[in-house]
Amino acid sequence: MSREIPLSSLDKASDLSVFQLVIKNKNVFWGSIILIIIILVAILGPFFALDPVSLNPMSRLKPPGDAGLFGTDQLGRDVYSRVINGGRISLVVGLTVAIFAVIFGTVMGLLAGYIRILDAIIMRVMDGLMAIPAILLAIAMISLSGATLTTVIAAIVIPEIPRVVRLVRSVVLTVREEPYVESAISVGTPVYLVMIRHVLPNTIAPLIVQATYICGSAMLTEAILGFLGAGIPPEIPSWGNIMSEGRTFFQLTPWIIFFPGIALAVTVLSVNIVGDGLRDTLDPRIARNMR
Amino acid sequence: MLGYIFKRIFMTIPVMVVVALFVFLLLRLSPGDPAAVIAGDYATAEDVQKIREKLGLSEPIVVQFVTWLGSLIQGDLGTSIFSNKPVTELIAQRLEPTLMLALTTIIFSILVAVPLGTIAAFRAGSWIDRLVMLFSVGGFSIPVFVLGYILIYYFSITWRILPVQGYRSPFEDGMLPFIQHIILPTLTLSVIYIALLARMTRASVMEVLEEDYIRTARAKGLSEVKILMRHALGNAAVPIVTVIGIGIALLIGGVVVTESVYNIPGLGRLVLDAVLARDYPIIQGLILFFSLIYVLLNLIIDLTYTLFDPRIKY
Numbered sequence: 001m002s003r004e005i006p007l008s009s010l011d012k013a014s015d016l017s018v019f020q021l022v023i024k025n026k027n028v029f030w031g032s033i034i035l036i037i038i039i040l041v042a043i044l045g046p047f048f049a050l051d052p053v054s055l056n057p058m059s060r061l062k063p064p065g066d067a068g069l070f071g072t073d074q075l076g077r078d079v080y081s082r083v084i085n086g087g088r089i090s091l092v093v094g095l096t097v098a099i100f101a102v103i104f105g106t107v108m109g110l111l112a113g114y115i116r117i118l119d120a121i122i123m124r125v126m127d128g129l130m131a132i133p134a135i136l137l138a139i140a141m142i143s144l145s146g147a148t149l150t151t152v153i154a155a156i157v158i159p160e161i162p163r164v165v166r167l168v169r170s171v172v173l174t175v176r177e178e179p180y181v182e183s184a185i186s187v188g189t190p191v192y193l194v195m196i197r198h199v200l201p202n203t204i205a206p207l208i209v210q211a212t213y214i215c216g217s218a219m220l221t222e223a224i225l226g227f228l229g230a231g232i233p234p235e236i237p238s239w240g241n242i243m244s245e246g247r248t249f250f251q252l253t254p255w256i257i258f259f260p261g262i263a264l265a266v267t268v269l270s271v272n273i274v275g276d277g278l279r280d281t282l283d284p285r286i287a288r289n290m291r
Numbered sequence: 292m293l294g295y296i297f298k299r300i301f302m303t304i305p306v307m308v309v310v311a312l313f314v315f316l317l318l319r320l321s322p323g324d325p326a327a328v329i330a331g332d333y334a335t336a337e338d339v340q341k342i343r344e345k346l347g348l349s350e351p352i353v354v355q356f357v358t359w360l361g362s363l364i365q366g367d368l369g370t371s372i373f374s375n376k377p378v379t380e381l382i383a384q385r386l387e388p389t390l391m392l393a394l395t396t397i398i399f400s401i402l403v404a405v406p407l408g409t410i411a412a413f414r415a416g417s418w419i420d421r422l423v424m425l426f427s428v429g430g431f432s433i434p435v436f437v438l439g440y441i442l443i444y445y446f447s448i449t450w451r452i453l454p455v456q457g458y459r460s461p462f463e464d465g466m467l468p469f470i471q472h473i474i475l476p477t478l479t480l481s482v483i484y485i486a487l488l489a490r491m492t493r494a495s496v497m498e499v500l501e502e503d504y505i506r507t508a509r510a511k512g513l514s515e516v517k518i519l520m521r522h523a524l525g526n527a528a529v530p531i532v533t534v535i536g537i538g539i540a541l542l543i544g545g546v547v548v549t550e551s552v553y554n555i556p557g558l559g560r561l562v563l564d565a566v567l568a569r570d571y572p573i574i575q576g577l578i579l580f581f582s583l584i585y586v587l588l589n590l591i592i593d594l595t596y597t598l599f600d601p602r603i604k605y
Contacts, residue, residue, distance in 0.1 A: 127309065128305075128312070129309070131306055131307075131310050131586050132581075133540055133581050135548075136544070136574075136581060139562065140578060141317060224435070224548055228547070228551060229567070250444075254440070254444050257437065257440050258440075261434060261441075264437070265432050265434065265437065268433075269428065269433075272428050272431055
């Protein structure tokens with residue numbers, strides 16, 4: 001009667017680490033490679049490029065090739081070195097926003113999932129927060145508290161939190177019903193240990209997937225805010241700021257907008273492709289619903 | 292059924308109260324003196340005092356909230372600091388372009404995304420499916436304004452087919468100028484919405500195609516077109532319509548950017564003008580207005596299922 005499980009297949013499964021499993025996915029593989037190149041360029045590039053803020057009035061608004069690889073802007077600054085430097089800011093914003101949104105969202109999601117009174121309050125607040133258009137909320141926050149890197153990051157983090165809270169809360173509610181958690185509770189395991197041992201590990205896979213999407217959308221939002229003139233202070237060459245300054249001369253010098261625009265699109269695209277791949281491998285349940 | 296409808300309508304009230312509380316606290320809890328922030332760097336102490344009185348910032352915070360909520364319920368969104376006009380009046384003046392842009396975008400996106408998503412699901416794994424999915428990931432990745440400028444560069448500057456910027460009213464300037472001016476903004480704003488809708492349509496149609504009744508329909512010899520149109524799409528409609536509602540939030544953010552790129556004098560421009568002038572009552576009023584639209588649209592969508600989908604019972 002016993003059903004045979006071929007031992008070889010079990011061995012195979014345990015031989016593959018999660019990392020190997022994930023990197024086997026084509027999306028994750030190619031997305032990561034492009035992303036690593038972009039990160040390396042952002043880290044190392046500025047050491048080899050011209051000064052992004054040095055002015056050169058003699059060569060203003062020069063097309064690509066005439067002066068520098070990507071041409072120059074209205075103050076004669078080298079667009080190529082500005083784009084390279086802007087990459088650092090975009091990547092930092094994307095990463096920071098993802099980390100903070102996940103931390104705050106996880107804490108609130110765990111509390112909401114476990115404590116009934118808090119659940120009602122937290123979820124109503126999250127419903128309200130979700131009803132406010134993210135860009136408007138960010139613009140309002142920045143215009144009130146002044147545009148610095150910190151306020152811009154905070155303004156992008158806050159609208160992203162509800163999605164994380166909902167995700168973590170739903171994991172908590174599902175895991176709580178599992179027999180192994182019920183038995184852990186029945187033998188008197190304290191709540192915080194149940195959370196750390198049983199609930200948190202179950203949230204990791206969907207959270208990694210969610211964090212990549214948040215990272216991508218945060219980079220877009222940062223650029224949009226910069227473009228609208230409500231972002232990081234204009235003297236910092238972020239992609240959004242470069243494009244914002246390029247608007248005035250767009251008809252003459254479209255490259256000032258196109259190069260940072262393409263850089264941003266490729267970066268966000270590779271982050272999203274990695275996200276799709278991670279979702280397919282790490283989280284088959286979500287994958288079924290989303291695909 | 293009636294009970295559910297009332298409950299669902301009632302549920303929108305706490306959401307809107309939370310939104311109002313957020314907007315209210317945003318001004319009061321921001322670091323520094325909000326009146327001074329709004330007044331700007333070159334304001335005199337007198338100006339700051341004037342703004343403080345106008346916003347009622349000198350009263351106790353609970354009193355402020357209750358009076359403010361009271362006037363909100365009566366439909367009073369406050370008065371602009373600079374133009375001294377009621378915010379509702381300013382919104383009404385700018386409503387038409389935004390409404391038209393949103394409508395053309397929603398209609399165009401549904402017309403494109405639903406067939407695309409359905410075909411992708413039906414031919415899952417084929418090149419057409421891959422193409423749709425690639426477009427969908429790309430749509431989420433390209434910044435709205437970069438797309439806008441690329442379109443302007445080719446259609447308006449290089450080929451000179453369409454006007455560069457601006458808005459023409461279909462009621463005052465005629466239908467043709469309206470269409471000429473709305474094409475590029477609609478295309479720009481639609482891309483992200485199409486990406487979202489096509490993805491969702493593909494997912495829900497794929498799920499339905501695995502159901503037993505689809506196999507039955509095939510077994511009794513129904514044509515594939517009929518299966519797709521009547522059985523698959525009909526049953527996949529609920530999640531698709533839900534996403535149309537949730538996507539409205541995405542659309543509102545895009546409207547601000549699109550109107551800025553194409554110089555359309557709508558609500559999005561009003562937001563930006565208000566930010567530049569630090570006219571907080573307008574920003575506050577617009578956040579409340581857009582949130583209310585979002586909440587109401589999603590309420591209507593939820594209620595429509597209960598009326599039209601016999602499977603959903605509450």
